[in-house]
Amino acid sequence: MITFVSGGARSGKSRHAEALALSSHAERGGRLIYLATAQACDVEMAERIARHRHERGDDWHTLEAPLALDTAMAKVVGGDTVLLDCLTLWSSQWLYAGGGNEAEGETMLMRVLESVRARRITLVVVSNDLNEGLPPQDSETWRYLAFLQRLHCLLARKADSVVEVVAGFPLEWASSEETPI
Amino acid sequence: MQLFIGGACSGRRALVAGRFPTANWHRLTAGEEVDGWLRSHRPGLPLVVTGWLDWLQAVLVEQSDDKALRGMWRSILDALTDAERMADTPVVLILDEMGRGVVPMTSELRRLRDLNGWLVQDAAAACEAIWYVRHGLVQRLEARESRG
Numbered sequence: 001m002i003t004f005v006s007g008g009a010r011s012g013k014s015r016h017a018e019a020l021a022l023s024s025h026a027e028r029g030g031r032l033i034y035l036a037t038a039q040a041c042d043v044e045m046a047e048r049i050a051r052h053r054h055e056r057g058d059d060w061h062t063l064e065a066p067l068a069l070d071t072a073m074a075k076v077v078g079g080d081t082v083l084l085d086c087l088t089l090w091s092s093q094w095l096y097a098g099g100g101n102e103a104e105g106e107t108m109l110m111r112v113l114e115s116v117r118a119r120r121i122t123l124v125v126v127s128n129d130l131n132e133g134l135p136p137q138d139s140e141t142w143r144y145l146a147f148l149q150r151l152h153c154l155l156a157r158k159a160d161s162v163v164e165v166v167a168g169f170p171l172e173w174a175s176s177e178e179t180p181i
Numbered sequence: 182m183q184l185f186i187g188g189a190c191s192g193r194r195a196l197v198a199g200r201f202p203t204a205n206w207h208r209l210t211a212g213e214e215v216d217g218w219l220r221s222h223r224p225g226l227p228l229v230v231t232g233w234l235d236w237l238q239a240v241l242v243e244q245s246d247d248k249a250l251r252g253m254w255r256s257i258l259d260a261l262t263d264a265e266r267m268a269d270t271p272v273v274l275i276l277d278e279m280g281r282g283v284v285p286m287t288s289e290l291r292r293l294r295d296l297n298g299w300l301v302q303d304a305a306a307a308c309e310a311i312w313y314v315r316h317g318l319v320q321r322l323e324a325r326e327s328r329g
Contacts, residue, residue: 006316008281129315131188133282134294135234142189149190153317162318173318 002116004159005170006127006152012168014085017126018056021083024122025059030079032060037090039066039097065090067098069112078119087127087155091148102147109151113158125155129164182258182265182272184304187314193275194231196314201227201273208232211239215260224268230261231275233304237296247296254300258307274308276301 003020007013025032034056040046053062065072069090076082084090094100116123131149136142156162162173187193197204204227207218222228237254244250265272280298285291305311311322 004316129188131190132278132280133188134279134285134290135189135277137290146190149192149316153190153192156316156318162316164315173315173320 001122001161002113002155002159003122003124003161003163004127004152004155005124005163005165006129007165008129011165013128013165014126015168016163016165016170017083017085017124021081021122021124022059024081024124028079028081028122030077030081033076033080033082034060034062035065035069035072035082035084036062037065037084037086037093039093066093067100070108070115073112073115073121076119076121078121081122081124082116083124083126085126087125087151088130088148091151092144095144095147102143102150105147106150106154109154110158113155125159127152127155182261182274182308183310183312184274184276184301184308185312185314185319186276186278186301186305188278188281191278191314192317193314196312196317196319197229197273197275201229201271203227204229204273206231209236209257211236211243215257219260219264222264222268222270224270227271227273228261228264229273229275233274233300234277234279234297237300238293241293241296247292250296251299251303255303258304262307274304276304278313 001024003017005013005017005020021032034053036049038045038049040049053060063072063075065084067090069084073082091105094105095102113123115121127148131145136145156173164171164173185193185197205222206229207222209230209232233254237250240253241250244253261272261274264270277297278301280294285294305322312319313322
């Protein structure tokens with residue numbers, strides 16, 4: 001089961017995604033895993049990560065995946081529930097911290113989704129909607145936005161459920177006509 | 182007419198291409214007479230019109246009167262409506278949703294954002310079907326009756 005949750009900044013998307021993951025965990029058992037894409041690049045960020053980890057509580061196992069989503073997901077087993085928060089941060093790190101190319105990034109995400117489907121893992125992915133403001137005024141921001149949107153379109157096509165969160169309210173989008181992976 | 186609206190890289194083009202595989206595509210160009218390029222379109226085939234934001238960016242530099250600009254795009258929309266009715270040409274417009282970000286720093290970009298919003302509203306008013314595209318998925322937007 002793959003769910004894609006997105007929305008604007010502070011829309012309540014992470015809270016909703018966490019609730020979905022907890023519900024899946026309560027129903028299916030297995031481990032509850034937080035796939036963290038944030039990197040502690042300074043003291044403030046380290047404190048923020050530690051605070052979020054404390055707030056999530058002891059039920060959650062944390063796997064770090066600032067770049068290698070596939071390596072982290074290899075540690076997950078069937079029946080586990082995984083919350084990936086967030087894809088926006090991962091995509092910027094992939095392009096700028098890891099120096100990865102766009103096609104390889106899309107392939108990695110596709111492989112992760114195929115693996116999740118094959119191993120009956122529940123995956124909830126959180127990301128930011130960034131593409132409905134003024135179009136970027138420079139080519140590099142265009143490149144980043146286009147990459148992120150290709151990931152979003154891929155996820156929306158492959159997910160069982162696509163949710164837009166507005167002011168804390170989840171709006172369900174009809175799933176695509178494509179047969180799941 | 183039908184309108185497909187969505188943010189940058191939202192998947193509108195792929196979606197329209199899938200729904201209208203035989204369509205001719207026309208990209209608007211500033212200074213080009215609409216009757217001229219419409220005459221070259223083969224009646225009966227769907228016509229997809231793109232490039233509205235680039236067209237707007239180009240014409241607003243020359244025209245400082247927003248009402249006159251609105252008249253320009255309304256005359257294009259009227260011509261497309263007539264073409265659809267008289268030449269049995271399904272017309273599809275692809276426009277940009279760009280009003281949800283922070284307020285732009287410069288007056289030029291604020292004007293562009295405002296004008297694009299009005300263009301989208303006028304286009305929507307001229308269309309029978311309006312489709313909102315988000316991450317490659319699509320929903321039809323429909324007006325609801327006001328409950329007073």
